[in-house]
Amino acid sequence: MAEPVATLETYAHLVAASIRSRAQYRLSFALDFVATFVGALSEFLGILVLFHHLPVLGGWSLPEVAFLYGVADVSFALTDMLVGHLDGFGDLIRTGTFDVLLLRPHGSLFQVIASELAVRRLGRVGQAAAVLGFALATAHVVWTPAKVAYLLLTFASGTAIYAGIWIAGASISFWTTEIREVVNAFTYGGSYLASYPINLFGVWLRRFLAFVVPAAFVAYYPCVLILGRADPVAGLPWLGVLSPLVAVATLAAGRLAWQVGVRRYRSTGS
Amino acid sequence: MRAYWELAVTGYRRYATYRGATFAGLFTNTVFGLMKGYILLAVVAGRSRAGGYDAADTLTYVWLVQALLMVAYLWGWNDLAVRIMSGDIVVDLGRPLDLQGAWLAGDLGRAGYHTLFRGLPPFLFAELLFGLRLPADPVLWLAFPVSVVLAAVVSFSIRFVVNLCAFWLLDYRGILNVASLLWTFLCGSVVPLAFLPDGPRAVIEALPFAAMLQVPIDVFLGKHRGLGLIGALAFQAAWALALLGLGRLVLAAGVRRMVVQGG
Numbered sequence: 193m194a195e196p197v198a199t200l201e202t203y204a205h206l207v208a209a210s211i212r213s214r215a216q217y218r219l220s221f222a223l224d225f226v227a228t229f230v231g232a233l234s235e236f237l238g239i240l241v242l243f244h245h246l247p248v249l250g251g252w253s254l255p256e257v258a259f260l261y262g263v264a265d266v267s268f269a270l271t272d273m274l275v276g277h278l279d280g281f282g283d284l285i286r287t288g289t290f291d292v293l294l295l296r297p298h299g300s301l302f303q304v305i306a307s308e309l310a311v312r313r314l315g316r317v318g319q320a321a322a323v324l325g326f327a328l329a330t331a332h333v334v335w336t337p338a339k340v341a342y343l344l345l346t347f348a349s350g351t352a353i354y355a356g357i358w359i360a361g362a363s364i365s366f367w368t369t370e371i372r373e374v375v376n377a378f379t380y381g382g383s384y385l386a387s388y389p390i391n392l393f394g395v396w397l398r399r400f401l402a403f404v405v406p407a408a409f410v411a412y413y414p415c416v417l418i419l420g421r422a423d424p425v426a427g428l429p430w431l432g433v434l435s436p437l438v439a440v441a442t443l444a445a446g447r448l449a450w451q452v453g454v455r456r457y458r459s460t461g462s
Numbered sequence: 463m464r465a466y467w468e469l470a471v472t473g474y475r476r477y478a479t480y481r482g483a484t485f486a487g488l489f490t491n492t493v494f495g496l497m498k499g500y501i502l503l504a505v506v507a508g509r510s511r512a513g514g515y516d517a518a519d520t521l522t523y524v525w526l527v528q529a530l531l532m533v534a535y536l537w538g539w540n541d542l543a544v545r546i547m548s549g550d551i552v553v554d555l556g557r558p559l560d561l562q563g564a565w566l567a568g569d570l571g572r573a574g575y576h577t578l579f580r581g582l583p584p585f586l587f588a589e590l591l592f593g594l595r596l597p598a599d600p601v602l603w604l605a606f607p608v609s610v611v612l613a614a615v616v617s618f619s620i621r622f623v624v625n626l627c628a629f630w631l632l633d634y635r636g637i638l639n640v641a642s643l644l645w646t647f648l649c650g651s652v653v654p655l656a657f658l659p660d661g662p663r664a665v666i667e668a669l670p671f672a673a674m675l676q677v678p679i680d681v682f683l684g685k686h687r688g689l690g691l692i693g694a695l696a697f698q699a700a701w702a703l704a705l706l707g708l709g710r711l712v713l714a715a716g717v718r719r720m721v722v723q724g725g
Contacts, residue, residue: 217636219631221636231646234644234646238653249501373487381490401497
């Protein structure tokens with residue numbers, strides 16, 4: 193990874209090839225797009241149903257929850273598109289295909305990530321953006337250039353946090369491939385938790401999923417900051433400022449887990 | 463009949479092999495149950511009930527969903543489509559067994575495994591931790607297993623029909639994904655269908671997807687009593703028969719247009 197420009201070029205090449213191969217199945221491609229859009233929408237539909245019975249959820253109004261959900265989901269959708277295929281990483285280990293990657297002149301993590309860019313999951317990004325648009329139109333936020341910049345930074349941090357969790361989760365496959373569904377509790381579970389005001393959850397669940405797996409820094413704390421709300425969880429409404437740092441740390445932790453995994457990797461053999 | 467029984471046992475064993483996967487699934491399933499419980503309880507916390515559900519109903523609903531998710535097998539079943547794509551379906555058609563019946567038997571064996579090892583543990587966990595609403599009426603303890611079996615049959619018959627699209631479409635994945643995401647909401651796994659506004663609720667409760675999950679849950683919660691209980695089971699049975707029938711028609715149509723490429 194000594195030459196970032198060359199690495200980016202390689203990434204672009206690999207991703208373009210993966211998109212071309214996927215585009216061979218046009219109908220499936222279109223349906224996948226629709227599926228991710230509709231599927232993600234059903235989660236938000238669930239939130240709308242809750243508000244049919246409630247004026248506020250955990251003290252948050254519908255536009256505020258929609259904002260939180262939108263911010264969390266844009267990050268999640270971007271991560272899913274970039275590294276979601278790590279879900280299938282266990283197969284590379286099980287079949288021994290991973291050996292091939294170790295022979296090539298690029299980092300193994302880079303190669304696995306660059307092997308696909310799931311453009312069909314753009315549907316989910318679209319859905320998240322739609323919810324966010326609804327929230328921006330209805331929530332009363334006084335936007336300043338600093339807040340807009342912070343929101344964009346939040347998407348980047350959120351994506352990096354999820355990616356770090358995902359990479360760490362995929363690294364488990366270096367030790368065992370059978371229990372990999374446990375990882376879903378952290379990736380999809382983290383995303384589920386991040387889409388709601390975390391003060392809703394019981395103390396220990398929220399501490400674990402919010403701070404150990406730092407899902408609270410994806411959307412909750414940034415939104416508390418942007419919306420100018422109080423923080424009933426830790427009483428620290430400014431914590432969102434730390435999101436970019438948490439993101440860097442999470443990504444580093446994921447990378448470390450991967451490196452430790454590669455070091456102890458013994459091929460399955462022929 | 464003996465052959466179908468053996469197929470069911472095989473279906474059970476096929477899933478019983480992967481103990482680690484079962485454990486991992488249980489863990490994830492339980493984490494989601496905990497989060498979902500907190501969210502939905504917020505709905506009934508402010509007021510005493512929503513759509514006829516009180517707090518105990520709501521919590522029990524959450525853990526029944528977690529327990530029945532794998533029994534109803536909402537996501538990822540493409541076994542039949544894979545065999546159609548590869549052409550292996552020809553081997554299945556050549557067997558002296560009814561094709562739909564054979565797949566149904568295997569799937570019921572799988573559902574049995576998932577009831578015991580994916581359904582009971584999270585439910586018992588939540589019952590010990592929170593105390594759930596268990597039926598007081600012995601009739602419900604009889605009706606619930608019947609309703610779960612019917613739900614498994616309805617679920618199978620829907621998945622069977624959707625998988626058959628592989629006869630017509632080269633790439634079936636898109637259709638399977640759209641379909642399963644659609645019924646995830648419509649079967650009542652996201653929010654109880656009783657929470658919906660009256661108009662959409664009436665429509666969605668009449669669709670077969672409700673028979674996959676929401677109906678057995680409401681039977682357990684005692685939402686259907688007396689004639690209503692018989693009506694609920696009849697609703698499931700009627701959809702099961704109708705969809706199994708539809709599956710046979712679609713299968714026959716698919717087989718007619720199938721071209722076997724010999725070697």
